[in-house]
Amino acid sequence: MSAYRKLFDHFEHVSHLEHVQAISSWDEASMMPVGGGAVRGEAMATLGVVIHGLKSDPRIGDWLANAEDEALDGEQRANIREIAREYGNATCLSADLVKHLKLASSRCEQAWRVMRRDNNWQGMAPLLTEVVGLVREEAVMRSECNGLSRYNAMLDTYEPGMTTERLDPLFADLKDFLPGFVDQVLEVQQREPVLSVGEDFSIEKQRELGLSIMATLGFDFEHGRLDISHHPFCGGVPDDTRITTRYFDDNFVQSLMGVIHETGHAMYEQGLPKAWRTQPVGRALSAGTHESQSLLMEMQACRSIEFLHFMTPVAQRVFLGSESNNPAWSVDNLHRIYTRVERGFIRVDADEVTYPLHVILRYEIERDLVDARIEVSDIPDAWNQKMQQLLARGTEGNFANGCLQDVHWPAALFGYFPTYSIGAMTAAQLFTAAVDQVREIPEAIRNGNFSPLLGWLRDNVHSKGKLLGYDELMIGATGEVLNTDYFKAHLRRRYLGG
Amino acid sequence: MSAYRKLFDHFEHVSHLEHVQAISSWDEASMMPVGGGAVRGEAMATLGVVIHGLKSDPRIGDWLANAEDEALDGEQRANIREIAREYGNATCLSADLVKHLKLASSRCEQAWRVMRRDNNWQGMAPLLTEVVGLVREEAVMRSECNGLSRYNAMLDTYEPGMTTERLDPLFADLKDFLPGFVDQVLEVQQREPVLSVGEDFSIEKQRELGLSIMATLGFDFEHGRLDISHHPFCGGVPDDTRITTRYFDDNFVQSLMGVIHETGHAMYEQGLPKAWRTQPVGRALSAGTHESQSLLMEMQACRSIEFLHFMTPVAQRVFLGSESNNPAWSVDNLHRIYTRVERGFIRVDADEVTYPLHVILRYEIERDLVDARIEVSDIPDAWNQKMQQLLARGTEGNFANGCLQDVHWPAALFGYFPTYSIGAMTAAQLFTAAVDQVREIPEAIRNGNFSPLLGWLRDNVHSKGKLLGYDELMIGATGEVLNTDYFKAHLRRRYLGG
Numbered sequence: 001m002s003a004y005r006k007l008f009d010h011f012e013h014v015s016h017l018e019h020v021q022a023i024s025s026w027d028e029a030s031m032m033p034v035g036g037g038a039v040r041g042e043a044m045a046t047l048g049v050v051i052h053g054l055k056s057d058p059r060i061g062d063w064l065a066n067a068e069d070e071a072l073d074g075e076q077r078a079n080i081r082e083i084a085r086e087y088g089n090a091t092c093l094s095a096d097l098v099k100h101l102k103l104a105s106s107r108c109e110q111a112w113r114v115m116r117r118d119n120n121w122q123g124m125a126p127l128l129t130e131v132v133g134l135v136r137e138e139a140v141m142r143s144e145c146n147g148l149s150r151y152n153a154m155l156d157t158y159e160p161g162m163t164t165e166r167l168d169p170l171f172a173d174l175k176d177f178l179p180g181f182v183d184q185v186l187e188v189q190q191r192e193p194v195l196s197v198g199e200d201f202s203i204e205k206q207r208e209l210g211l212s213i214m215a216t217l218g219f220d221f222e223h224g225r226l227d228i229s230h231h232p233f234c235g236g237v238p239d240d241t242r243i244t245t246r247y248f249d250d251n252f253v254q255s256l257m258g259v260i261h262e263t264g265h266a267m268y269e270q271g272l273p274k275a276w277r278t279q280p281v282g283r284a285l286s287a288g289t290h291e292s293q294s295l296l297m298e299m300q301a302c303r304s305i306e307f308l309h310f311m312t313p314v315a316q317r318v319f320l321g322s323e324s325n326n327p328a329w330s331v332d333n334l335h336r337i338y339t340r341v342e343r344g345f346i347r348v349d350a351d352e353v354t355y356p357l358h359v360i361l362r363y364e365i366e367r368d369l370v371d372a373r374i375e376v377s378d379i380p381d382a383w384n385q386k387m388q389q390l391l392a393r394g395t396e397g398n399f400a401n402g403c404l405q406d407v408h409w410p411a412a413l414f415g416y417f418p419t420y421s422i423g424a425m426t427a428a429q430l431f432t433a434a435v436d437q438v439r440e441i442p443e444a445i446r447n448g449n450f451s452p453l454l455g456w457l458r459d460n461v462h463s464k465g466k467l468l469g470y471d472e473l474m475i476g477a478t479g480e481v482l483n484t485d486y487f488k489a490h491l492r493r494r495y496l497g498g
Numbered sequence: 499m500s501a502y503r504k505l506f507d508h509f510e511h512v513s514h515l516e517h518v519q520a521i522s523s524w525d526e527a528s529m530m531p532v533g534g535g536a537v538r539g540e541a542m543a544t545l546g547v548v549i550h551g552l553k554s555d556p557r558i559g560d561w562l563a564n565a566e567d568e569a570l571d572g573e574q575r576a577n578i579r580e581i582a583r584e585y586g587n588a589t590c591l592s593a594d595l596v597k598h599l600k601l602a603s604s605r606c607e608q609a610w611r612v613m614r615r616d617n618n619w620q621g622m623a624p625l626l627t628e629v630v631g632l633v634r635e636e637a638v639m640r641s642e643c644n645g646l647s648r649y650n651a652m653l654d655t656y657e658p659g660m661t662t663e664r665l666d667p668l669f670a671d672l673k674d675f676l677p678g679f680v681d682q683v684l685e686v687q688q689r690e691p692v693l694s695v696g697e698d699f700s701i702e703k704q705r706e707l708g709l710s711i712m713a714t715l716g717f718d719f720e721h722g723r724l725d726i727s728h729h730p731f732c733g734g735v736p737d738d739t740r741i742t743t744r745y746f747d748d749n750f751v752q753s754l755m756g757v758i759h760e761t762g763h764a765m766y767e768q769g770l771p772k773a774w775r776t777q778p779v780g781r782a783l784s785a786g787t788h789e790s791q792s793l794l795m796e797m798q799a800c801r802s803i804e805f806l807h808f809m810t811p812v813a814q815r816v817f818l819g820s821e822s823n824n825p826a827w828s829v830d831n832l833h834r835i836y837t838r839v840e841r842g843f844i845r846v847d848a849d850e851v852t853y854p855l856h857v858i859l860r861y862e863i864e865r866d867l868v869d870a871r872i873e874v875s876d877i878p879d880a881w882n883q884k885m886q887q888l889l890a891r892g893t894e895g896n897f898a899n900g901c902l903q904d905v906h907w908p909a910a911l912f913g914y915f916p917t918y919s920i921g922a923m924t925a926a927q928l929f930t931a932a933v934d935q936v937r938e939i940p941e942a943i944r945n946g947n948f949s950p951l952l953g954w955l956r957d958n959v960h961s962k963g964k965l966l967g968y969d970e971l972m973i974g975a976t977g978e979v980l981n982t983d984y985f986k987a988h989l990r991r992r993y994l995g996g
C-alpha cells in the first residue's frame with residue numbers, strides 16, 4: 001500500500017470519530033438534559049484524546065516523508081499539505097501545555113460567566129493572566145513549528161496564510177473609513193423612523209418561517225436539520241448539517257436573520273467536495289471563509305431590498321394570516337429595521353457597519369497581549385480608549401459591557417476575532433463578483449430564487465474545500481486578493497444610496 | 499498501579515466511547531435526516547471497531563491474571579468477573595467470522611424488509627441459510643470459550659447463566675397451562691364488549707399525556723428525554739436516558755402503554771449503581787431483567803385496575819378537556835381495552851397472555867436451528883405446526899405473518915427471544931414480592947404515587963447492576979429462583995378474577 005493510501009485511510013478513520021464527536025457536540029448543545037452534562041464532558045474528553053492520539057500518530061510523519069516520492073495528482077498533493085498541517089497542529093504543542101491550557105481556560109471560562117454578570121474585573125484578571133501566560137507559551141511553540149511570528153502562529157490556526165502584515169493595512173483602511181461613515185449614516189437614519197411590527201410572535205410560527213426561508217435559500221433537509229440552542233451555531237457534518245437558533249417571543253427579526261446566517265454556514269458545509277469529505281483537504285477553507293458564507297447570505301443577500309421584497313409577504317402570511325398593507329409591515333419599513341445602525345457596546349448585537357470596529361479593537365489588544373507588548377492589567381484602559389476612539393463610547397468601569405463581554409479570551413481563543421471581519425470583507429467581494437458574473441442574481445433573489453447565487457457559490461467556493469489556498473480561491477472567484485473596496489462600496493450603496 | 503486499577507481505568511475509557519456510541523445510535527433512530535445514513539453507518543462501524551479493539555486488548559488478559567492475587571472486596575471481584583466476561587465475549591470470535599456475520603446479517607436484514615412485504619420465503623431462505631451457517635460457527639466458538647452447549651452459549655450472551663435445561667421445564671409448564679387458559683379467557687371476554695374511545699387523538703396531546711405519566715412513574719427528566727422513532731426503544735446512558743415512542747393519530751392506547759413500557763426500561767437505567775456506572779459490573783443484569791422492568795411497569799403496574807383508576811381522569815382531561823361520565827371513558831372500559839386477549843399471528847401485537855406462546859414457538863425453532871437438528875428449509879412447516887398447536891392459527895403459505903415477521907433471525911440475533919418471557923415471569927414474581935413486602939403499593943398506585951414501588955425496585959433490582967447474579971438477585975428480592983407460579987397466578991387473577 002502506498003504511503004499516500006495509508007495517510008488517506010488513517011484520516012478517513014479519524015473523520016469517522018470526528019463525525020460522532022460533531023453529532024455528540026450538537027446533542028450536548030441542543031438536546032441533552034442538564035443532568036447528562038458531567039458524564040458527557042468526560043466522554044467527550046476521552047474521545048478528544050483518542051482523536052488527538054490518532055492525529056499525532058508518529059507514523060504520519062514517516063508516511064508524509066515517503067509520500068513525497070510518490071506519483072500524486074494536484075488534489076492529492078493538496079490533501080498531503082493539509083494532512084501535514086493537521087499533523088503539525090496536533091504535534092507542535094507539548095501534552096503538558098495542552099493539559100494546562102485546557103484546565104486553565106475551562107476554569108477561566110466558567111468563572112467568566114459569573115464575573116461578567118457581576119462586572120468583576122478584579123476577579124477575572126488573575127484567571128485571565130494565567131490563560132494569557134499559557135497562550136503565550138502556545139504561540140511560542142506554534143511559532144517554533146511553523147516559523148511564523150507568535151501572533152501570526154495563532155492566527156494561522158484559524159485563518160491559514162493570514163498575517164498581521166496583511167491585516168494591518170486592511171484594518172487601517174477600515175479604521176480610517178468607518179467612524180466618519182457611521183456619522184453620516186446615523187444622520188440619514190435619524191430622519192427615517194422605524195415602525196414597530198409588534199411584540200407577539202409564536203415560536204411555532206417563527207420556526208415555520210425559518211424553515212420556509214431555509215428551503216428558499218437552498219438548505220438541503222435530506223442532509224440537515226434546524227433545532228434550538230442557547231447559542232446559535234452550525235454543527236454536524238457535511239452530510240448531516242445541524243443548525244440551531246433561539247427564539248424570542250416578542251421579536252421575530254433577530255431569530256430569522258440568525259437562521260439565515262447559520263444557513264449560509266450550513267450550505268457551505270453541504271457543498272464541500274463529496275469526494276474529499278473524509279479528508280483534511282475536504283474541509284472548509286478557514287474560519288474567515290466560513291464566516292463569509294454566513295455573512296454573504298445574511299448581510300449581502302438577505303438584508304437587501306431585493307430579498308425583503310420576496311420575504312415581506314411570506315412573513316405577513318405566516319404572522320398576520322394574509323398579506324397586509326400595514327405600513328409597519330411594508331418592505332421599506334422591514335428594510336429599515338434590518339439595516340439599522342447604532343454605536344453600541346456589544347459586538348454580538350452590532351450591525352454590519354460598526355461590527356468591524358469592535359473586531360479591530362479586539363484584534364489590536366489580543367495581538368499586543370500575545371506578543372507581550374501589553375499585560376492583562378492594561379486591557380480595561382486600552383478597551384476604554386479604543387472604544388472612545390472608534391465608537392465614541394467610554395467603558396471605564398463598565399467591564400460587563402466592555403472587556404468582559406466575550407468568551408473568546410477566557411476560552412483561550414486568541415487569533416479568532418479578525419476572522420469575523422475577514423468574513424465580512426470576503427462576503428462583499430464574493431457577492432460583488434457573483435452579481436458581476438451572473439447578472440440575474442438580484443432579480444432572482446427578488447423572486448425567492450437562490451439557485452443562481454448558490455450555483456455560483458458551489459462552483460467558486462464550496463466545492464473547493466481546501467483544494468485551493470485562500471488567495472487562489474479569491475483570485476479565481478473575484479480576480480483579486482482580499483481588499484476593502486467591495487465592503488466599503490457595499491456599505492456606501494446600502495446606507496448612503498451610492 | 500494495581501492491575502485492578504488498570505482494568506478499572508481501561509473500562510472507564512471504554513465506557514466513554516460507548517457513551518458517544520449510545521447517543522449517536524439514539525440520534526440515528528430519532529433525529530438523523532435520511533441523507534446522513536450512509537456516512538453515519540461508516541462512522542459507527544469505525545467506532546465499533548475502536549471499542550472492540552479496546553475490549554479485546556491482550557493486556558486485559560494479563561491484568562485479569564495479576565488481579566487474581568490482589569486484595570479486592572466483593573464488589574471489585576464482581577467487576578473483575580464482568581470484565582472477564584466482556585473480554586471473553588470480545589475475544590472468543592475470530593475477526594473473520596465477525597466480519598462475515600456482519601456482512602451476511604446486514605444483507606439479510608435489508609432483504610428481509612422487502613421479502614416480508616412480498617411474502618417471499620423463497621427469496622429469504624438462501625440468505626437466512628447463510629446467516630444460520632455463520633451463527634452455528636459463532637455458537638461453536640462461543641461454546642469452545644465458555645464450555646456451554648452451542649445454543650446455551652448464544653443464550654448466555656443475553657441472559658448470563660440461563661440454559662435450555664432451566665428454560666425447558668418453565669416453558670413446558672406455560673405450554674401446558676396457557677392454551678386452555680386462553681380458551682377460558684376468551685369465553686369470559688366474549689361476554690364483555692369493549693366500547694370505542696374514538697379515533698382522533700392529536701399527537702401534541704398524546705405527548706402531553708405521555709410526559710405526564712412518565713413523571714408520575716418517576717422518570718427523571720433531568721437525566722433523560724422522550725422523542726419519536728419508528729421503532730420505540732430505550733437508549734442513551736444511565737445519566738442521560740433517551741426513550742422513544744411513535745404516535746398513531748387514531749389511537750392513544752398503544753403509544754401510551756409503549757411510553758410506560760420504555761419508562762420501565764429507562765428507570766432501570768437511571769437507577770443503576772452510581773459508583774459503578776463506568777464499569778461492566780454497573781450495567782443492567784441481563785436482557786430478561788431489563789424486560790422485567792419494562793413489563794413490571796406496563797403489565798403488572800399500569801394495566802391494573804388500580805392504575806387505571808388514577809389514569810382515566812388524567813386522560814379524560816387531556817383528550818376531552820375535562821372529566822367525563824361517557825361510558826366509553828370509564829375505568830372499566832379502559833381496563834377492558836387494556837386487557838383484551840386475542841389469538842393473533844403477530845408477536846409484537848400480542849397481549850401478555852398469548853405472548854409467551856409466540857416466544858416458545860421461536861425458542862424451540864431457533865434452539866434446534868443452532869444445534870443443527872433442523873434446517874432453514876424446515877422453518878415454515880415447523881412454524882405452521884406450532885402455531886396450530888399453541889395458538890390454533892395456521893400459517894401455511896402466510897410467511898409475512900408467520901416466520902418472516904421478526905427481524906431477529908435475519909439480524910443474527912439467536913438466543914434473544916426467550917428473554918421476553920423470562921422478563922414477563924420475572925416481572926410477575928418481583929411485583930408479587932414487592933406488594934407482599936410493601937403492602938401500600940396497590941393503593942399508592944391508585945393514587946398515582948409510584949414512590950413505594952420505585953423505592954422497592956431501586957433497592958432490590960436497579961441498584962444491584964451486575965453486582966449479583968440473576969439467581970442471587972431473585973432470591974434476595976423474592977425468596978426463590980424464577981418459576982412460573984407468579985406469572986400464572988397474575989394471569990388467573992387479572993383475567994379470571996381469582
